[in-house]
Amino acid sequence: MPIEFETQILDINPGEIIEKLRVLGAEEKEEVFQKRWIFDIVCLNSEQPGLGEWIRVRQAGDKVDMTYKRKKDFSITGTEEIELAIDDFDKAAALLSKLSCFTGQYFQENRRKQFFLNDLEFDIDYWPNIPPFLEIEGKSEEDVKRGMKLLGLEEKENGHFGLINIYAKHGIKLHDYKELKF
Template sequence: MKTEYEVRKLDVSFEKIIQKLNRVGAKKVGVYHQKRYVYDFIPAQKGRWIRLRSNGKVSTLTIKEVKSLHVDGTKELEIMVSDFEDTNEILAKLGYIPRTFQENFRIEYTLDGVNFDLDKWPMIPPHLEIEAKSEEDVLKAITLLGWSVDDVTTQDIDAVYSKIYGIDLDSIKMLKFNESENKFINNYESI
């Protein structure tokens, strides 16, 4: 499994982060409305799950495993799939029923091999995910944006929801944007 080196800067302003990213020379990759199904292993295993995700252009099937809440604590094995709904149907035939459906909005930037994903998820403030090929590259990116390691978290999105915002994602079958969140997103779709 591949190691993910990533951190999150929570509760950010889209506008301010976009200005920072433009100032340091990051290039915008795309704007995405992502949707995903999350499945438990059979039997369920704490810290491991299956994710089927589409950004509207590419769909992937991924095994995720959180080994620790450190910058290198998440492992993943991912493949591209040709069709989001057909893959969900195949998984259902194999006995995998989605635990939840989730959506989020993402504006993706890149600079020197580092991905900067400005994310808006339902019910919580926006955050910036910084992902790179090494811990050193993540730390450089944090510094480049004017922050220290104390300004970011290594918690995955489930932990952010539960530990930071007190929301149990396992109890939400359909995590979708409300009307006010959709208005916020509409402001950034054509940036």
């Protein structure tokens, strides 16, 4: 199963990150609004918050995808995923909601500002009720670390924390919210 090479960096200044990426010549994309349904898988869920398996249906602008994710730990290499493009957000969510094998179903919104530089993807994510954070994704763990170094962030706390733990750092239990909207 493909591994997702990604890290999240909290407590960032989005303006500084955007300026550094522009100076580096990164390709800048328009900020996009995203909505998603998360379906936690009952029989495969971990007892540790933020670990386990789930299916995500996401719409980002005009792009819609469905992804299976398995998070085994919080490292750069700790998440496996299989993603496929689909064409109907609402039908996919309706189909999955009919299945009885999910512990929870959650609707979430966020905004994302995206940059690309060589083989690296830099996403500044804005979520309701918490400060923005940065995700860096590459084709290898070394790529991700190189991305951190390019921005001078190699000394900052990082990891593939996941939203449950990011919200928990701010005293919020994410799954207490069946709907998370701006």
